[in-house]
Amino acid sequence: MMKQILLITDGGSNVGESPVTAAAQAYAEGITVNVAGVVDEGTIGEYGATEIADIARAGGGISQIVTSRQLSKTVQMMTRQTVAGTIRQAVNQELRQLFGVNDVGSLPPPKRGEVVKVMEEMEETMSLSVALLIDASASMKPKLHAVEEAIRDLTLSLQARTGRSQVSVFHFPGDSQYSYCVMDAGWHSNASNLGSLFGKIRMRGTTPTGPALLQVVDYIRETCGKIGKIELMDEPHASGGGSSEVRSDNVV
């Protein structure tokens, strides 16, 4: 199973552990961290922009700074790209160990074709869990509609995959001084069951990005079992579908 955290924020953190360290820890535990920076007016500031890029780099993921209009597209693209990237990495490593070639691109084109076919099969069928972590500090308030829309759009895309996919949603800071982050929705695989996400958020000023990230890592550990490196043989093809609870819809 592949695990990702997608952080959506609009600026720098200001409380608790460094988010860069937190992301590095997540990556060490087999979770890729991507970051979408949302800026509508003005700029995100040099500090915020650097931090966003750093978090993603530490988390083995990608980052992009976009307007709320582009958010849906970006979130979806980053998720897919990370899935492809994770598989590519795993496959390249196998190739190095088994055949002593550097990467897929070093194979002659006909062989390359075969390998890529397998990789795409895995992209489509491997189960995938994405935890979305939303910065709900005061400045994000006008962007939360776009965020909610992006989450729905992502869920819709994941629902179309053959493999099992699920999404959970968190926001930070929490309501009290002692909670860094709050879960808005546990693992879901159907966009229509998500309900209204950020209806009753009380906006507060702090941005404890690092502590919130670590809390999400804890959640993934607890709910997704042992986290290790991704294994190439994840599970048999999901088609046919034994367990009914969280399979993607294949019907229109």
Add this chain to the structure above:
Amino acid sequence: MLRAAGRARCGVTTSSEKETLARGTEIRGKWNGKVYRLERLLGVGSNGQVYLASAGPRVHCAMKIGHEAAELQGEVNILASLDHSEKGRQPFLLDVDDAVIDGRKIPFYVMRYVPGVPLKAYLKEHGSHWMGVIGYRLLERLSHLHEAGWVFGDIKSDNILVGEYGRVELVDYGGASAIGRSVRQFTEIYDRGYWSAGSRVADPAYDLFAVGLLWLHALDGKRLVQLTRTLIPQNRHPRELMKLVKSNPKLLPVEGWIEKALTGQFASTRESTREWREAVRISQRPKPVDDRVPGWMAGLLGAAIVLSTTLAAVWLLD
């Protein structure tokens, strides 16, 4: 040939990837040994550049140069598979190879070159009365594709090249998906999921939905773009699109067709092709003479009859 928005494509490009190669650059394949000369850039996308190239005097082809071998190979696989499943037409894929330019290894593949202009530009130049022929040819092309087990996915003006006399060819098959899989590449405003009209699972109806939007976009683009800007996400629905379709006289002949496409009511792409032809054909027939008597003329005739009988009655009774 430009890559689309929705795909899992990298937005992070380094400056060296953005540079274009000069005209006359020689590309020598490492594995197959073929030599090509670049003529001009045809299009740039997020995962590569497409050039018009020559493989000899007057032998033109389109060459896609990518950044990432595995990613490009994914497209090559689709093209090869299409060539295999749609026998009886000219193959798309001509060569797959790597070359070294300025010490950098670059993967590339070579396709048949398709001359033509994007659909919107063609209609602008030649007039919207070409819609019937182009629409028919497009649906024919999609019928073949769907029967071979593929969904094109990213239907939009830029990916539909129209040549002489409304001949249609699709380009950018890299975004095609096998039926039953998730749609790998799409453009938001053409997407069925975006309009809350269904899933993103690749099925023939997904393409037909996009074709419906294509015509709305091609003939009423301003209002469509305006609608996407003003509508809140919860209200995105085919009925909002139909309001635009129904108030545009140019779309009148295919109004019923678009409605069926947007609501997924065609049983097959063949059926949709047949119905497109019929819809366009009916609009071309001259109207029966009776229908052309305007209401006011009929009213005047009636009034005249009433008047004359009254006069006759008055005269007789006198």
